[in-house]
Amino acid sequence: MTQDFSVYFWGVRGSHPSTGPEFVETGGNTSCVEVRVAGQRLIFDAGTGLVPLGEAISASGDLRPILILLSHYHHDHIQGLPHFSPLYAKDQILHIVAPWNIFQDRVWDLLTHASSHSALAERPGLRARRRTMLIEGGERLWWNTESTTPLQVGSDTGPVPPGWIEIQTYRSHAHPRGGSMCYRVTHNGKSIVFATDTESYHGADQGLADFARDSELIIHDAHFTPDEYRHPLYSRQGWGHSTWEMAVELARLANIKQVALFHHDPSHTDEQMNAIDQAARAAHPGAFVAREGMHSIIQRADPPPVETPELTP
Ligand SMILES: [Zn+2]
Ligand SMILES: [Zn+2]
Numbered sequence: 001m002t003q004d005f006s007v008y009f010w011g012v013r014g015s016h017p018s019t020g021p022e023f024v025e026t027g028g029n030t031s032c033v034e035v036r037v038a039g040q041r042l043i044f045d046a047g048t049g050l051v052p053l054g055e056a057i058s059a060s061g062d063l064r065p066i067l068i069l070l071s072h073y074h075h076d077h078i079q080g081l082p083h084f085s086p087l088y089a090k091d092q093i094l095h096i097v098a099p100w101n102i103f104q105d106r107v108w109d110l111l112t113h114a115s116s117h118s119a120l121a122e123r124p125g126l127r128a129r130r131r132t133m134l135i136e137g138g139e140r141l142w143w144n145t146e147s148t149t150p151l152q153v154g155s156d157t158g159p160v161p162p163g164w165i166e167i168q169t170y171r172s173h174a175h176p177r178g179g180s181m182c183y184r185v186t187h188n189g190k191s192i193v194f195a196t197d198t199e200s201y202h203g204a205d206q207g208l209a210d211f212a213r214d215s216e217l218i219i220h221d222a223h224f225t226p227d228e229y230r231h232p233l234y235s236r237q238g239w240g241h242s243t244w245e246m247a248v249e250l251a252r253l254a255n256i257k258q259v260a261l262f263h264h265d266p267s268h269t270d271e272q273m274n275a276i277d278q279a280a281r282a283a284h285p286g287a288f289v290a291r292e293g294m295h296s297i298i299q300r301a302d303p304p305p306v307e308t309p310e311l312t313p
Contacts, residue, residue, distance in 0.1 A: 005187055005299040007217065007260075008034040011049020012290045014197070014223050014241070014263035015076050025270040027292020030076040031196060031263060033219060037187045037298075038145040038165055043068045044183060044194045044219075049292065050080030058085040065093040065148045069167070071196050072180045073103040081110055092128035093148055097141065099171065099181040100134050107132075137171025137181065160186070170211040172198035175240035184211060190299050191215040193256075196263045199239065200246035209254040216298050218254075219290065220247035222261035225268075225276065244276050248284045258286040258296065 011029030018028035032049025035042040043053065046068055057066070066086060071077055086092045098104055111126065133152050135141070143150040143165040150167070160166040166186040172195065173179040180197040193212040198205065198221050212218050223241035230237075244261050251259035261280060264273060273289050280287035 003037075003039050004297065004301045005037045005190060005192075006035070006295055006297050007192060007219070008036070008053075008295040009049075009260070009290045009292055010034060010053045011045075011047045011080075012262055012264055012292055013047075013076070013266050014221075015266050017048050018266040022269040022271070025291065026264060026268075026273045026289065028266075029292060030079065031071070032080060033194060033262075035185055035192065037185060038143075038163070040064070040143060040145060040165060041066050042165075042167075042185060045069075045071055045077045045196070046081040046084065047076050047078070048080045051083045054080075054084040054086055058089065063089065063091050065095065067095045067097065067143070067150055069097040069183055069194075070099065070107065070181070071183075071194070072099060072175065072178065073101060073106045074177075074197065077197070078107055078110060081107065087111075087128045087130075088125045090127040094128045094130050095150060096130065096132045097135050097150075097167075098132060099169075099178075100136050101178040103177060104134060135169055135181070137169050139169055141167040143167070163188075168211070170195075170208060172205065172208060174199040174201070174205065180240075182208060182211065184215065188299065192298055193218040193220075195219065196221045197240060198242060199237075200242045200250060204246070204250045204253050209250055212250070212256060213254045215254075215256050217258040217260060217296060218247075218251055218256045219260045219262045220250065221263045222247045222276070222280075223263050223265050225265075225272075228265070244280045244287070245283070248280055248287050251284055251286065256286070258288070259284060260288060260290040260296070262290045264289070 011032035013030045029049035030047030031045040032047045033044040141150045168184040170182040175197045182195040184193045221242045222244040226243045229243045277289040
């Protein structure tokens with residue numbers, strides 16, 4: 001039976017959270033996207049959006065294993081981790097996939113030192129069973145939908161067993177301090193791509209285009225407006241982020257149906273985001289501004305079997 005393949009946006013901002021009434025419609029939390037596929041839960045990035053997601057998981061009592069995949073180690077992508085409530089649940093299994101990088105120890109530092117009880121060197125309540133996997137661009141993971149543990153298969157190019165989840169990686173070097181890991185999740189022939197904190201080039205990043213080709217949805221960095229990016233005095237070129245135009249260009253080039261504009265500049269108000277949404281939709285019918293609380297269905301579950309009505313005399 002086919003299960004839902006869905007994407008949920010819990011945090012869509014870049015750099016730092018935004019607060020105030022002018023940001024409510026788009027949302028103020030930093031990078032965090034949940035993907036539910038084949039009955040498993042994958043989480044991309046651990047920005048502040050991870051905090052309400054953790055609360056929702058804890059409230060539901062759901063103790064299925066969780067796989068968190070980090071794009072890189074900038075603070076807006078990891079700052080929610082110590083406040084992720086499933087970390088404190090005894091029967092929770094948590095896998096963290098993180099890119100090889102000279103900053104990789106930041107995650108473990110964060111877990112052992114970051115604490116609201118600052119006198120404690122280590123938070124005593126981190127009771128979840130945790131396993132970490134370091135990954136390099138080009139390597140893959142598989143996940144048997146029945147298993148509690150994903151399988152790291154390296155760069156093996158063999159076929160994915162039918163019904164399994166496949167996670168491929170691509171390291172974008174177009175971001176300061178070691179680049180950013182992009183992920184492609186495939187199940188039953190349908191794929192989504194998570195590609196944040198990457199600066200596109202003139203004519204698009206061809207490597208990323210090949211990696212993301214023919215996917216259903218790409219979640220793509222769109223931090224700056226084109227005017228900000230090209231500003232004659234304060235150009236943002238080289239800062240490691242894209243514009244919505246670049247995101248749309250890549251989606252077009254790679255035959256991607258939908259493009260979610262992501263990692264919004266924290267100063268962009270709802271009014272500005274609405275203008276970006278309109279302009280992007282006019283350029284590509286599948287483009288939209290990702291907002292907190294939004295979700296996108298990639299594949300619906302099979303309809304439940306039709307029940308035979310009871311016979312009445
Ligand atoms: Zn960022
Ligand atoms: Zn970054």
